[in-house]
Amino acid sequence: QQYLVLQRDRGQHLRLFSATGALMHELQPGAAPAPARAGVRGVALPLPIDDGTVAALYVAIDSVLGVQPIPSVETTDEYYLRERSVGAYEVALGSALLMLIVLSLAFSLILREPGYLVYVAFLVLMLLTILLRHPLSFRLSQASGLAPEQTAALGVLVSALAALASVTLLRAASGMGALYPRGSRAMQWIALVGILFAVVDVATIRTDFQVAQWAFDGVNLCFGANALLSAVLLLATARFGGRTARLFLLGWTPMVLVGGWFSLGGLLGLAQAQNPHRWVMFACLLQGIGWAVALGDRALSLQRERDRARALAELDALTGLPNRRMLDRELAEARSGWLLICDLDSFKAVNDRYGHAVGDRCLVHFAQCLRESLAGAAVFGRYGGEEFLAIVPGGDLFQARLLAERLRERTASTPVFVGEDQHRLTVSIGIAELDPADPVYALGQADRAMYQAKAGGRNRVETAAAMG
Template sequence: MIDHHLYMLAVGIGNIAFALLMVPYLRSTGATPGLKVWMWARMAFGATQLLAVVRPATGLPVLAIAESAGWIAGLMLEAAAYAMFFGYPQLRRYLVPVSALYLLLACAASLNGLPHLQLIVYVSLAMGLGSFTTGAILMHPRLPGATALQRLIGATDMGAGATLAVWAVIVLAGHSVPQWGEAMAYIAGYLLLIVNGCGFILMSKQRDDARMERLATTDDLTGLLNRRAFFARAEAARLLALRLRQPITVLMLDIDHFKQLNDRFGHATGDEALVKFSATCMDSLREHDILGRLGGEEFALALPGTDLGGAMHAAERLRQGVLDTRLLTCGNSYTMTVSVGVVLIDPEEDLATALARADHALYEAKRNGRNRVEAGLVGRRRA
């Protein structure tokens, strides 16, 4: 038979340890939404569990009220952390009134002499149902950006939550629980400590790593690949096309008279032009096409599996789409145009050489009047 007080002592120390471990992590990285709230939830659970160890020996009514309030505070802080992490503002609006209601009920139950064991049972039922619900949310197939880690945590939460809830219902119904059932309930509670404690930190770390990768590979203004990331992905696409003996084309694109646009209407209009140009291009591209902003108003595009004729057609479609775009910040009084240079990458040609040819074709489009597409000369084999 597992000693209840020893179990609560171990779990309480574990929760407080998790909370303390989060402090240096929060100081060393950007605060993930909900992580600070999660830390306080672990602290509330840990303090309440330690209080549950010493309270029966004191017999002080005020400690019974504090323990009841601690369980509810921990549960609601945990729910708030998940709501913040996954971006459910509508759920957060209900947490304050629901928390206040449950706190009143818990304190009233303690003042009316609710036995300590029954308090634990009710708390276990609430924790079980809450964990099962959280697990179901993490396992939902439509959860945006769901990862294998989230699915694993969700499956564990659902299993442990269901175990705790079933145990609590059996006890509340007045039936005796076999020893193996008691052991399963304790194991479920311990799993929730380990999985939730480590899981939330790992999910936060995973999200922080993804955010840092996005910052390192994307352009802040347009959301497109930056210069370094474009070259890396376009080169990988070139090598794949070479192995598969498929064509691949590259395009250089430049917004016409961009400096004059900035000087005439201001940088806000220039930024709008860059954003709308990027969005117009992305709307007409395939999922595996690679578009990047090389700097200023200059963009590059790689079209895997596309020959020169197909690339010319795609470039004309882009040119027409940009021509139809209107800029709100200048009162729709400016017609934006783009010049494009297109080349088919030669099998013996590297990416930099192909882009240089595309840039030369772009220069020809500018020289010939802008707002046009020019095909580059056939690439020469390297010596």
């Protein structure tokens, strides 16, 4: 005698007919009567063959997400071997998804990137969708008083919420929202309509199956529309939006293909692939990895932009040295050491005689002298105009004065070429000891020492301790 699976409805009721057309069983996955089995693949019913010549056989019925269950005849050993292998596969995929969730939470805390939180919400909802559509969930749901129809409808609702999370993330993180604001906003509205259909599905699944089926078709229509629209917008965004958009497109492709096929199958009643919920798990894992890479690339790009903005805010545009803002921060954080204030001699006369372009060349030249003389030994930058500041951490006065003399000699020995002429650039330097409690006082002391060097004939180094 042969069993043929001919019908299945949204409530997971399976109707099995014999070869002669007689109804043999009507059951729900997860609630199969003994000695049937409800496992990780679906339901298995024993064949009523007991002549002692044939090993025990099962009709194993795969598929939970598919419209049409797929039967196969297996021996007891074959059945349990496949159960164990499929179970191990699902545990591995589920563990990988959980790992992605944990890592994404960690990255969201480290990088303070809100996109990761939306991504975590999407992963959690997808994992919950898969769990609610798993054969064992129908078995466990009865213990909590939920009918299989309600469990299936809840799975649809959670998947609709996951769709909203995914399009929200795409809109915010891929650059789609900036390039195509209306199209990406339409995706969110379509996802919201899908959630509304899913709520109707949950509310009517036990009372009006026809309305629930229409609502379910509406959810599938929304899924299909968003899959198509998101693919088109991502392709367009990837063309103009750079590497991050292309990574999002790469990660989105598996779910679009698998989800689109199952949505189309749900609408048209097409036969589905075997073990469809595992296809969804695999597609979700691929999408999770792809989007994790895309979000990481986006986070690095944003960090580079922040670093560039910080550099522009704290670096002098002409010389490339730290500007006054950064030097003030370094000065406030200094705990000990020496402060050097350097002022180019007769710089106003250079500007008046040769023009500001030559004056700028002198500033750039002195910045190079600072790098060659103090690099690795001090923090230095342009404090304003022709005035430069260097912070020497630690050491004694002898070391600070040695560095200052090295800078003075380097500046005086490397002239600035102006056409065929050579302009000899000199610098006056004032030194003061840093006081962690009052860095402004050290700044004033070094400034007075610098003016003392100018009063003493320029091209000199003076220390605040030697004054008075």
